[in-house]
Amino acid sequence: MSSVTEKPAPPPATAHAIRSADWLRSVLANQQFLLLLALLALVAYFTSRDSVFLSSGEIAAMLTVFAELILLAVGETYVIISGGIDLSVGAIAGFAGVVAAFAMRDMISAHTSEALVLTVGTITCAAIGIGIGLVNAALMNWARLVPFVATLVTLGAATGMAIVLSGGGPIGADSAAISLSARRIGPFPYLALVVIVITAISGLYLHKTRYGRFTFAAGCSAFAARAVGINVRRHLTSVYVLSGLLAGLTGMVFYMVLGSGAPTSGDGAELTAIAAVVIGGVSLTGGVGLITGTILGALILTVVQSGLIISNVSPNYDQVAVAACIAVAASLQALRPAHRRQS
Amino acid sequence: MTGERQPLYEARHIDKNYGSVVALSDVSMALYPGEVLGLVGDNGAGKSTLVKCLSGVHNPDAGQLLLDGQERHWKSPHDTIEAGVETLYQDSGLAQDLTIGSNVFLGREKTKPGLLGKLGFLAQKEMEREALADLERVGITVPPSKRTVSQLSGGQRQAVAIGRAIAWARKVIILDEPTNHLGARQAIEVLSVIQAAKEKGLGVIFISHTLPHVLEVTDRIVVLRLGKVVRDAPTSEFDTESLLGTITGLLDAA
Numbered sequence: 360m361s362s363v364t365e366k367p368a369p370p371p372a373t374a375h376a377i378r379s380a381d382w383l384r385s386v387l388a389n390q391q392f393l394l395l396l397a398l399l400a401l402v403a404y405f406t407s408r409d410s411v412f413l414s415s416g417e418i419a420a421m422l423t424v425f426a427e428l429i430l431l432a433v434g435e436t437y438v439i440i441s442g443g444i445d446l447s448v449g450a451i452a453g454f455a456g457v458v459a460a461f462a463m464r465d466m467i468s469a470h471t472s473e474a475l476v477l478t479v480g481t482i483t484c485a486a487i488g489i490g491i492g493l494v495n496a497a498l499m500n501w502a503r504l505v506p507f508v509a510t511l512v513t514l515g516a517a518t519g520m521a522i523v524l525s526g527g528g529p530i531g532a533d534s535a536a537i538s539l540s541a542r543r544i545g546p547f548p549y550l551a552l553v554v555i556v557i558t559a560i561s562g563l564y565l566h567k568t569r570y571g572r573f574t575f576a577a578g579c580s581a582f583a584a585r586a587v588g589i590n591v592r593r594h595l596t597s598v599y600v601l602s603g604l605l606a607g608l609t610g611m612v613f614y615m616v617l618g619s620g621a622p623t624s625g626d627g628a629e630l631t632a633i634a635a636v637v638i639g640g641v642s643l644t645g646g647v648g649l650i651t652g653t654i655l656g657a658l659i660l661t662v663v664q665s666g667l668i669i670s671n672v673s674p675n676y677d678q679v680a681v682a683a684c685i686a687v688a689a690s691l692q693a694l695r696p697a698h699r700r701q702s
Numbered sequence: 703m704t705g706e707r708q709p710l711y712e713a714r715h716i717d718k719n720y721g722s723v724v725a726l727s728d729v730s731m732a733l734y735p736g737e738v739l740g741l742v743g744d745n746g747a748g749k750s751t752l753v754k755c756l757s758g759v760h761n762p763d764a765g766q767l768l769l770d771g772q773e774r775h776w777k778s779p780h781d782t783i784e785a786g787v788e789t790l791y792q793d794s795g796l797a798q799d800l801t802i803g804s805n806v807f808l809g810r811e812k813t814k815p816g817l818l819g820k821l822g823f824l825a826q827k828e829m830e831r832e833a834l835a836d837l838e839r840v841g842i843t844v845p846p847s848k849r850t851v852s853q854l855s856g857g858q859r860q861a862v863a864i865g866r867a868i869a870w871a872r873k874v875i876i877l878d879e880p881t882n883h884l885g886a887r888q889a890i891e892v893l894s895v896i897q898a899a900k901e902k903g904l905g906v907i908f909i910s911h912t913l914p915h916v917l918e919v920t921d922r923i924v925v926l927r928l929g930k931v932v933r934d935a936p937t938s939e940f941d942t943e944s945l946l947g948t949i950t951g952l953l954d955a956a
Contacts, residue, residue, distance in 0.1 A: 568822035569811045572800075576808055579797035586795035587809030588780030646799040 390640045390692070394655040398662065405666035412669050418546035423616060425661045426554040429654065430609045431632035432639075433561045434602030436653045439636055440565070441598045442578035442645030443506035448606040449628030450517035451491045453621070455610030457521045459483040460530035460620025473535045481611050488607020491517060492600035499599075500592055506599075514629070521622035529619035540615035550615060557608070561601075562650030574598060578645025634681050635660055638688040659684060708771050710735045710905040711756070711787065711874045716765035718751050725751040726762070727929045733874065733905040738896060740916040740937065741909045743926035744949055749909050752926065753878050756907070757789035758782035769873065783809070786872030790880055796863050798852040802844055803830035805851055806837065806866045836869035837862065840898045857888030864892060868899045875899055876907045881915050893919045913942050927951055 406412045431448045438445040459480040466476045491513050498509035540550045565571040573594050576584040581591050606625075613624040637643065638659060639652025663680050709732035718726040726748045733739050743749050754760040756767070758776030767774050769785055776782050779789070789795075796805050807829045813819035830848070837844055842865040844858070851859055860880060867875050877896070881889040889912075896919050899906050910916050916923060916937075923940060925933040925948045933948045940948075947953030 564822075567824060567826075569813065569824060570822050572804065572808075572811055572824060575800060576797045579799045580795070582791075583795040583797045583808070586779055586789065586791055588778070588783045589809050590778075590780075642799075646797065 415546040422551035426551040430605040432635040434605035435632045446510040447513040449625035450514045451606035452610040453625030454517040454521040455484040455487040455607040456614045456620040464531040484607040484611040488603040492603020495599040496596035525622045529621040531619045533618045536615045537618040712768040714766040716762045738906040740920035740923040747926040748929040787874040788867040788871035789876040790867045803833035806833035837865040
């Protein structure tokens with residue numbers, strides 16, 4: 360009968376040696392491991408420049424920056440693994456923050472309790488994110504736009520609407536939200552902990568559930584997914600809705616950190632999110648990727664950006680540093696033969 | 703061949719047009735349990751269109767499809783799969799970056815028991831294990847590893863794709879060019895897997911351009927030309943030359 364095993368097992372005497380060589384090779388070829396090494400090296404370098412880098416306050420500041428980035432990057436991870444791209448996430452965050460800020464400003468002036476204000480704000484942000492995610496899906500399903508164009512449309516629309524609504528300036532002045540976003544246990548801001556929990560659940564969902572499996576399948580081959588009866592169109596709709604939801608929640612994170620809804624708060628955030636995903640080794644052609652890669656990518660970007668500040672480098676170099684990270688990570692991946700696809 | 707036996711899967715008077723192009727015109731065919739039916743024809747003869755109608759990708763414009771004597775109206779490929787009809791498409795239908803086990807169970811994943819399962823959490827280890835057993839049952843041995851399909855050779859991939867289809871098929875399996883791009887040895891392996899499907903009592907529809915394979919593995923051959931059935935006869939009535947002549951139409955002219 361047919362057999363797909365072509366290589367015979369190595370004889371027992373050499374098996375052990377081969378196994379340990381394999382082990383070494385697989386560790387070195389393990390991208391997640393290399394990313395972790397890079398992260399630790401960066402942390403060690405910046406700490407050696409200034410030990411304040413590992414102080415409680417600095418870690419808390421970095422985790423807050425991380426919290427502003429990671430949900431966008433997680434949503435982008437789902438979308439890119441599904442074979443698409445979502446350019447609208449930063450704009451969604453900015454727009455959602457502005458709209459929610461209007462609602463919250465009125466409630467604050469009516470002396471509503473802060474807990475209720477933030478709950479309403481969060482729900483508003485989530486609803487707007489879901490709504491724009493649905494618009495993205497509608498543009499793809501009905502107007503037949505490719506993801507790049509569809510989300511470019513909503514990127515422009517949401518950015519413009521945020522400026523029109525707000526008149527260009529920040530909405531509200533919620534000092535209670537700022538102080539709440541700064542509250543922490545040790546170096547861990549509560550806000551970041553909530554975001555980390557959402558990230559962990561999203562990651563488990565991507566890698567351990569049927570929903571996540573369908574996301575990978577759609578990205579590998581929409582044809583193959585359809586052939587086994589997966590409703591690919593419906594699934595992709597839900598992926599863009601999920602990405603929109605996470606972006607909307609990021610709008611709430613921005614609001615809490617800034618104490619206001621600023622229309623420009625999400626400008627360019629989609630590119631940083633995509634950068635984190637790319638550095639994390641998620642394939643832009645879809646079907647391949649790990650959430651831990653995205654998390655490590657986002658951590659590396661956060662550490663580099665904070666490290667530059669610590670080192671008294673002008674923040675104007677941020678973009679250059681991000682670009683350098685992408686260039687290094689992406690070329691390392693391209694050079695690794697193990698990762699190349701056959702056909 | 704008709705006798706008093708009921709066909710497993712039957713197409714009656716199928717028409718299918720794409721705009722003004724007539725792809726299928728009054729096509730009828732019947733497949734019986736444990737039978738391997740060859741479907742041959744030149745490019746553009748309508749083989750792929752017929753496969754798409756049979757597998758629920760397209761709806762015929764006119765005519766009936768009967769599975770086990772019951773008329774069916776497929777709304778999607780999912781319907782046909784549910785009904786026990788598996789299709790293996792040209793260029794296989796595998797998700798290259800997923801493991802062998804994930805591919806075998808793609809679209810019908812097993813979930814963990816209890817609450818986690820209700821939340822959609824997968825019983826991945828169980829699936830990997832059962833996938834190997836399922837493939838072995840139809841004569842395909844794969845290394846028990848977390849290897850992705852992209853790391854297999856062309857022949858191995860095709861074996862996995864066919865193995866998956868046979869493992870899941872309860873009634874009919876449609877194989878569209880399963881020996882394409884395969885070396886001679888691998889093609890023979892595929893043909894032996896088809897024999898295993900036949901012995902399982904499945905009806906097999908085998909579409910191929912490789913006439914020696916068709917003559918070797920099928921019991922009966924339906925020849926399509928320009929969207930019409932021009933010949934439906936036991937394989938024993940054909941040899942390579944007469945089959946080729948029927949496909950091209952040169953035999954009629956002679």
